[in-house]
Amino acid sequence: MTVSLLARVEGEGALRVRITDGQVERAELNIYEPPRFFEAFLRGRGYAEAPDITARICGICPVAYQTSACNAIEQACGITLDQPLTVLRRLLYCGEWISSHTLHIYLLHAPDFLGYPDAIALAHDHRDIVERGLALKKAGNAILELIGGRAIHPVNVRVGGFYRAPTRSELAPLAEQLTAALAYAQDTVRWVATFEFPDVELDHVLMAAHHEDQYAIEDGDISCTNGVAFSPAEFPQHVVEQHVPHSTALHARLDGRKYLTGPLARYTLNSTQLSPLARRSAQEAGLGPTCRNPFRSIVVRAVETVYAVEEALRIIKNYQRPDRPSVPVPSRSGIGHGLSEAPRGLLYHRYELDADGLIRSASIVPPTSQNQAAIEDDLREVVAANLALDDPDLTTLCERTIRNYDPCISCAAHFLDLTLERQ
Amino acid sequence: MSTPTLAVWKFASCDGCQLTLLDCEDELLSLAGQVRIAHFLEASSAVQPGPYDVSLVEGSITTSGDAERIRHIRAESGKLVTIGACATAGGIQALRNFGDVAEYASIVYASPQYIDTLATSTPISAHVPVDFELRGCPIDRRQLLEVLTAFLVGRKPDIPDTSVCTECKRRGLTCVMVADGTPCLGPVTHAGCGALCPAQSRGCYGCFGPMSGANIPALLPQLRSCGMREDDINRIFATFNVAAFSDEAEKDQG
Amino acid sequence: MDSPTALLDRAGLDRLIEVLRADGYTVIGPTVRDNAIVLAELDSGAGLPAGWGVRTGPGQYRLYRRDDAAVFAHSAGPQSWKNVLHPARRRLWSSDSPDEYEPAPKYALLGVRGCDLAAIGTLAGVLGAGAHPDGAFRRTHSQLFVVAANCTEPGEVCFCTSMGTGPAAGPGYDLGLTERIDEAGHRFVVDIASDAGARIMARISHNDASSEDIAQARAQVAAAAGRMGRSMPEVDLRALLRDNRESPHWQDVADRCLTCGNCTMVCPTCFCTTTEDVTDLTGDHAERWQRWASCFELDFSYVHGGNVRQSGASRYRQWMTHKLSTWYDQFGSSGCVGCGRCIAWCPVGIDITAEAAALAAGSGADDAHR
Amino acid sequence: MSTESAAAAVESEPMVPRPYRVAHRVVETHDSVTLHLTPLSTPLPRFRPGQFMMVYAHGIGEAAISISGDPSTQDNLVIHTIRAVGAVTAALHDTRPGAVIGLRGPYGTSWDIESAARHDLVVVAGGVGLAPLRSVVLGVLAARECYGRVTLIVGARTPAEFLYRGELDSWAARSDLDVELTIDQPAAGWDGPVGFVTEPLHRLHFDGGRTIAFLCGPEPMMRFSAQLLVDKGLAPTDIWLSLERNMKCGIALCGHCQLGPLLVCRDGPVVDYRVAPLLRIKEL
């Protein structure tokens, strides 16, 4: 059985499952994305170019790329951001969380639960719901546009901070929009909580960024559900990527094991750091302090959206225009590691710079390639448990399984090969 | 008149340009009322067979399979509009056109023998005739709506092929090159973004590619006097629209 | 110059703004934003660029701190009054309400220099005086209140003396200020040139200007005439450009010109526009908009089959010839007022006075270069 | 001041189109139609031959289109002949009777047929250039006795591309009008002359000083024809041609139509041949 073009995922990929004599022989997530060679292009570029270049790996989570790149390069150059600049970065990132989560919830994922092919069909019957989703998404984009200049590949992010910091009065109108959005976000949690969720529990190791003082978004160390914790600089020692022949995708392994990053991991590891309102929303939606059911990731995303809207409101309320828009970044040779929590999971960057500030080598580990092994694992289990279903139903189920993870194939593409034999 | 159909296609790209369509929050549902979205994998699992009245194509051609696929799409499409720097100019991945692909593959892949890819990343127009090319990395939302509306009503899209400076001044911004000494590619870059970068006190880095007839050599001395080194200058032109800027610079030489 | 005079102190200027606002005027004047002195709505005199000066040059503009608190001691910035009177984008018509028009705003322009006052007159000659005048321009123009500022601080790129438009502001204002700062304090000699001006002044406490203050103010302005950063060659510019349509010098400029259109956008008299006819997605609701266009845009001269002016040389020639020569044929005056904006705000510093000098020198020799 | 009445204000909003209904549509050639338009509100002022309107297709845009009607009639009918070359002209071409389009005008200078009375006339048209000259011919025929010899030379690429074919035939049948039709290249079924309009111009005799020429067509055609007429003794001031430049407003506000010192919409489109030096300069 082959599902030859996956819909409602970012990027284009295919799923192939081979069943021989009632046994699942292979379950593969093939990604059609042709390689774009970002790590190669980055060699010899100035460090200042990395945020803009890596943003182009993914149009869905450019801020994540920009932020992880900045974090890594700032570490390599030995600078730390002024506190207000870190906060502004977090605000920008909240915009991406709101917008990307809402995109996934309303336009990509919810139609699965409600039996529609897409949000437009959903809007036919429930226009108000889709309009609410679009308004919420728009509020996220409004943050991105105001601070970043535009929602996709913002232009205002630089290593060391920003090109221009908005004034307090420029930010003020956002508050109004976000106040309305907060209500929409809470309604969204209530809405998705009514969906029917198959009973599934994952036993993978979950890995997420963790920050002492706040729900980790724009920076942090790493912690895992098996108790392992490490700093971004130790990431390469723990996470190893293999180029596996059966799918030609690079699969990342944590200390030799399959693992999962993303909303479930964040929630399970950090849910106590959510705001009281977000926690209450989660509770009302039937979530405990942890969540291992991938179908419920839609609820976790909705809860995180509540948090991101609230967080954005809090930051705007306390905002004072920073004294300077960026910290000067002297170039020096060195290696830096940076990470942040992209909407889909942990995004790690590593750069080696020479004394002139040129990039000697770069490596990027996006969430989708970290999760791929686990996704395929799940697929195999789902198929094995549902062999009785006929092909169309099984296909739908597999697609849904994949969409639970909101895999971003564009992100993964620079690791993947198009010319897989298909038959 | 039957409802026109719209299809959205993807080649090597970041998805940002097609996401722009979903970012039209205010217009999305009314657009869906005007056209039947017949093929848009990022947004829908309902796929209807062609032909399509308008096809939006994102991404560049980097594999032989894709070169074949775009021909089919062309055959199925009334109007074919390319969206973004990848589809219109080959995108950042066109840097490979100037380097060694085998070496690139070995940098990214542990087992490069699995990788089969064309040595070039080329725009859609290098393979099939294109009805309209929308610039930008990513495209601008208002421009996308303008092109869609224009094609729906049969109007010529109002997408001026002029400099970013004209937008910068119409917006009432202060020139960052003149007033701050910040290098800016606005004078040679195709308008469309609304002068986003100067609005953030930043010089334009050319993500919309060159305007027609851009006089790139004339800008170079100014970039130097704003403190750019020769290799900085080479790199800034060799990013998201590398192939288009190098074509335009060649025209200036010739 | 025989209009009544008065003397205002700095607080009096703030009061002037208050009174104008109280009269329903939107007061537009200079203020500092993004490293430049721009024109924007002033809520009060506190927004004025007190103590800021500018240094300009070809392709150069830098703010600096002066050692006094002068508010008008700066030459032209990136904007002109055109931005107010002939906005960059404006709706002309909507199919939903075809007979409605937006009421014209009542503007008071504060700190209009001689060159710019002349430019307003030039614009009025184009947009307001033809057989089919632009209604919105006319309505706005007809209810302007103009507070001119005689120039005592010409910049490096100024050449109003050559064009006969400054440094003293010509007629067409309601109040004319000359800023004076010395031991006796910060004050403004005011020429009251209209009844409207007199009515406003009557509501502001002010002193009589002493004959010495008046004489010194005049002398200061007259002295500024000798301190212009630039001048046009002393030839008949209209004939010079008319006779040089096929000069090889145009190619020389074209090699340096970016054709970016900045000069036309900053020029206080460049009036060209393009019409956009747009609809919403349904196609039912149609609107007509107008936006600034530039003769440097390739499709500016498009006729079915191609653009008339393809080369950079022909586009630069069109611009400069229009400013200095064909404007007389079309509208009976020069299109250039000598404000120097196109020189300062050209990213590569092309200098209309130097290009004119090169043409005048005959061969279009290299002395046009900086 | 804001006491202006709304009507007066709209009067001074010269960019607002006035609605007209398509009363009648005649297909002229494969890409050209003639539209007869009647006003839905206050009619626009009367026109003179050679003047143009800015014609608006709803939501698509405006194009400058010459008026092709009969200047001697007193009705409010406006007649345009439109060749579909781009978006606006295609939309106008495709309108059906009953449709509403917008008009502004009439604008620009005209062919002064009154002052041309008592002269011989030579009217030279190429392609759609015949559209405005139709008004000249109709105006002259309405007062035929006031003019001397009248010659009409019309060129088209192919026999199928002549506008007003029926009318041309009836004119050709008249004894008081010399009509010369020519096509660019030989074509089946065509036994008339082949070649550019300059051929008959070359062949025919004109009295310099007694003859006034009205020309409209592609710019090179007009230049060659005018030069030929100058060579035959006509003064440049007796040769009138109609220029074409990009027009956005039609009323000397937008600046697009400049040709050196001229604003073609206001100082033209009809100008005399003293414009020759300007036409010779490349990319002016």
Ligand SMILES: Cc1cc2nc3c(=O)[nH]c(=O)nc-3n(C[C@H](O)[C@H](O)[C@H](O)COP(=O)(O)OP(=O)(O)OC[C@H]3O[C@@H](n4cnc5c(N)ncnc54)[C@H](O)[C@@H]3O)c2cc1C
């Ligand atoms: C004074 C005058 C009289 C004319 N009379 C007629 C006539 O009677 N019949 C007729 O069929 N055509 C006439 N034309 C030509 C007609 O205006 C153009 O064909 C038309 O503007 C093309 O517009 P479009 O949108 O269809 O084409 P596009 O090629 O899509 O043009 C886009 C825009 O460019 C401009 N443009 C393009 N070509 C011209 C042009 N030739 N002249 C001016 N602006 C242009 C317009 O602003 C137009 O909207 C006349 C032009 C002028 C200047």
Ligand code: SF4
């Ligand atoms: S042009 Fe830029 S934004 Fe668009 S798909 Fe390509 S990389 Fe993404």
Ligand code: SF4
């Ligand atoms: S800032 Fe850049 S885009 Fe704006 S006017 Fe200056 S050079 Fe042009």
Ligand code: SF4
């Ligand atoms: S200013 Fe230049 S780089 Fe910035 S968004 Fe616009 S076109 Fe792209």
